Amino acid sequence: MPFDGGSDATATGLGGPQALGMTQVLFVEVGMGADQHGQDATKAAVRACRNAIEFNSIPSIRAIVPGGYDAMKLHIQIGAPEGAKIDLAKVRAVFPYGNIVDPIDVCVGGLLAKSGIAIPEMGDKNDDFVICVASVTVGY
Template sequence: MAFKRYIVEFGMGADLHGMNVTTAATRAVRDAVSHSCLCGLNDVLNLKDPAKNMKVKVEIGVPFPEKVDVDAVHKAVPVGETEVEIKAGGMSAKGLEVKALGDGDTIVIAIAVLTVYVNVD
């Protein structure tokens, strides 16, 4: 199979009150996915079953990368075989502590880059 890059999309996600980097990472993935309609998979490449012919590489930049639940990030991608790489990055900033919403006053922000590869054979 010859997989080629089809699209690169990015997104941002944050957890405002709970300091949960997995929440921020999955929100970043969903944000990136929401910016893309891959209609060219059908209209241009004539792929009858795009999910079987695509791979998605997910790169996440987030504070405290070792705390990210990688399985949750895989599940945030709706179709295709996924590869996930978590890196140190993103951002954290002082926010507002609201006990009912989580512990701490630190906002954690994740950046996601999704690269979709398609089988062009």
């Protein structure tokens, strides 16, 4: 289900490396991010993407990927609560290298939970707690 988070936010059916714009998939990283106060789906999506990549070190990328980091491709898929608006430029900024395969896929997923408290000073409009998940596929 498409979101209106940006012109490249679409949901697709995935099927193999070619469907991801890649010749070879090397690995998939998964992360979760949340914004407990402020109901900011972009903040939750950025945190999910950072969480997916921040505990990995793949020093052999230069040896595995023809062309090294400059030729590495990343396919990003984000699950967010229905109706969430995500600034995909901020999501793209999370990744220090590699080429993000367009489009970034944003689909209905994640969770809209209740935090149990709304704190206006923290930007809360209500007690919604926005949770997003991210899948980052790395290949070439």
